[in-house]
Amino acid sequence: MTKDNQNSPDLKSGKGSKDYSKYFDFSDAKVLSEDEFGKRIRIKGREINIMSEPNHRQEKQRGKEDVQVLYGNAVPDELRGIGEGKHYIIYTFGCQMNEHDTETIKGLLEQMGYRSTEDRKVADIILLNTCAIRENAEDKVFGELGHLMHLKTEKPDLLLGVCGCMAQEENVVNRILQKHGFVDIIFGTHNIHRLPFLIKEALFSKELVVDVWSKEGDIIENLPKKREGMKAWVNIMYGCDKFCTYCIVPFTRGKERSRRPEDVIAEVRDLARQGFKEVTLLGQNVNAYGKDFTDITYSFGDLMDDMRLIDIPRVRFTTSHPRDFDDQLISVLAKGGNLVEHVHLPVQSGSTEVLKKMSRKYSRDRYMELAYKIKAAIPNVGLTTDIIVGFPGETDEQFEDTITLVNAIGYDSAYTFIYSPREGTPAAIMEDNVPMEVKKERLQRLNKAIEENSRMNNEKMQGKIVEVLVEGESKNNEAVLAGRTRSNKLVHFEGSKDLVGMLVNVEINEVKTWYIKGEIVTESVAVNS
Ligand code: 5AD
Numbered sequence: 390m391t392k393d394n395q396n397s398p399d400l401k402s403g404k405g406s407k408d409y410s411k412y413f414d415f416s417d418a419k420v421l422s423e424d425e426f427g428k429r430i431r432i433k434g435r436e437i438n439i440m441s442e443p444n445h446r447q448e449k450q451r452g453k454e455d456v457q458v459l460y461g462n463a464v465p466d467e468l469r470g471i472g473e474g475k476h477y478i479i480y481t482f483g484c485q486m487n488e489h490d491t492e493t494i495k496g497l498l499e500q501m502g503y504r505s506t507e508d509r510k511v512a513d514i515i516l517l518n519t520c521a522i523r524e525n526a527e528d529k530v531f532g533e534l535g536h537l538m539h540l541k542t543e544k545p546d547l548l549l550g551v552c553g554c555m556a557q558e559e560n561v562v563n564r565i566l567q568k569h570g571f572v573d574i575i576f577g578t579h580n581i582h583r584l585p586f587l588i589k590e591a592l593f594s595k596e597l598v599v600d601v602w603s604k605e606g607d608i609i610e611n612l613p614k615k616r617e618g619m620k621a622w623v624n625i626m627y628g629c630d631k632f633c634t635y636c637i638v639p640f641t642r643g644k645e646r647s648r649r650p651e652d653v654i655a656e657v658r659d660l661a662r663q664g665f666k667e668v669t670l671l672g673q674n675v676n677a678y679g680k681d682f683t684d685i686t687y688s689f690g691d692l693m694d695d696m697r698l699i700d701i702p703r704v705r706f707t708t709s710h711p712r713d714f715d716d717q718l719i720s721v722l723a724k725g726g727n728l729v730e731h732v733h734l735p736v737q738s739g740s741t742e743v744l745k746k747m748s749r750k751y752s753r754d755r756y757m758e759l760a761y762k763i764k765a766a767i768p769n770v771g772l773t774t775d776i777i778v779g780f781p782g783e784t785d786e787q788f789e790d791t792i793t794l795v796n797a798i799g800y801d802s803a804y805t806f807i808y809s810p811r812e813g814t815p816a817a818i819m820e821d822n823v824p825m826e827v828k829k830e831r832l833q834r835l836n837k838a839i840e841e842n843s844r845m846n847n848e849k850m851q852g853k854i855v856e857v858l859v860e861g862e863s864k865n866n867e868a869v870l871a872g873r874t875r876s877n878k879l880v881h882f883e884g885s886k887d888l889v890g891m892l893v894n895v896e897i898n899e900v901k902t903w904y905i906k907g908e909i910v911t912e913s914v915a916v917n918s
């Protein structure tokens with residue numbers, strides 16, 4: 390994980406929450422028809438087919454009904470030729486979960502016959518897979534929509550779609566309907582598998598098609614995925630039930646539901662067979678994996694233990710919640726093998742009072758105890774975190790608690806953010822008396838502390854020989870290769886391009902803040918090359 394914290398977008402933003410009421414004025418909308426399949430309306434001359442729309446109140450509810458696992462065929466034969474000779478572009482914003490959803494969307498589009506392009510002028514369909522976690526992520530998407538409006542004017546047959554977390558937000562969908570009527574398709578995170586049908590509907594009806602499910606659907610297995618490179622993401626669960634008071638994710642991603650272990654294991658085995666060198670198991674809170682099973686007792690620790698038996702060189706996971714991180718998992722991770730020494734353990738704040746207001750369900754002391762336990766059990770572990778500064782009402786002393794925690798734990802790196810109010814979350818209506826200037830200063834101080842710790846940790850690696858998975862050429866210099874250690878540190882070294890995709894041993898001889906440099910010692914044989 391590298392992050393130029395000084396360039397953190399949060400340092401440049403600093404806006405308060407917006408007034409969305411203007412997007413809810415539908416006085417100029419005309420209802421054309423309404424039945425059990427949805428409603429058709431007209432706004433500013435554009436006909437809109439709303440099959441289903443987002444609703445925050447429903448998104449918050451956690452139904453008791455079982456989630457079914459469906460093994461279907463997402464692209465029926467009659468939709469397979471629709472994209473023949475046509476091209477797509479997908480712009481992805483946000484986290485690894487979104488990146489992975491994009492791989493599924495690409496898989497669906499390719500089964501329909503579409504091919505990828507980087508040239509906007511050639512594209513027949515452009516999708517924005519969006520992120521709602523902070524306001525600046527949303528601003529970027531609306532900025533991009535502004536650019537795409539011009540393209541759409543030049544090329545009216547271009548299909549434009551908005552999907553991902555922003556599509557799950559009522560105010561965003563209403564804003565698009567009101568102000569960006571040139572969009573053709575809006576679909577959410579729960580019904581990606583419906584994309585082929587929505588494309589067909591938009592192509593033939595020429596209407597703006599909105600299909601956003603407020604409640605999570607079933608788990609759909611066997612969706613095609615277009616993966617590239619030697620590293621693969623694998624979803625192990627969907628959704629989050631933690632409802633941290635600042636966070637929109639439980640609304641946009643629905644309730645926690647785990648994939649069956651046999652499906653996850655089969656997918657990872659298949660990736661190993663295909664020659665992938667690394668998998669990252671994904672979930673909003675992987676430590677809650679399996680808690681929703683009613684017929685078997687099987688935890689995340691059990692899953693990781695089963696991962697050890699698969700012949701793939703490296704297995705990672707993200708993200709963890711400290712509250713659910715248990716001793717069984719620590720002892721499984723300590724066995725090593727293909728389970729690498731990296732734990733991303735978001736702390737969010739070093740102050741117990743703030744953690745309470747965030748509803749994180751652990752104290753500063755409990756977190757520190759856990760972090761030390763992990764460090765003791767897994768030598769050379771890379772420990773990284775997420776931290777929010779300027780949570781409503783955060784005092785100077787409470788912020789100091791974060792700095793002292795960072796220095797005590799000695800993280801290898803961290804994603805740091807200024808708190809951003811998200812409509813519909815409890816924190817958005819908490820009183821906030823911390824001026825933006827103060828929040829920015831806190832972010833800068835925090836980034837400095839993280840930097841110092843990262844550098845100190847890197848210095849300890851001087852002279853050591855580490856295993857590196859070679860990922861490609863460095864961005865600025867073709868002669869230099871870049872790769873990652875098991876603990877997820879970025880390493881630069883000189884070597885031939887043929888080494889990309891291999892595991893090699895590198896001796897560290899120079900240390901920087903966000904990466905380390907070294908010299909190749911031996912080319913180790915990749916476990917399943
Ligand atoms: N404001 C700022 N940061 C947030 N995060 C989640 N919600 C918000 C918010 N409203 C951060 C948390 C989380 C990471 C993915 O994003 O640190 O761990």
Ligand code: SF4
Pocket residue numbers: 629630631632633636637638639673674710
């Ligand atoms: Fe959001 Fe993570 Fe908290 Fe879930 S555990 S509500 S995803 S911050």
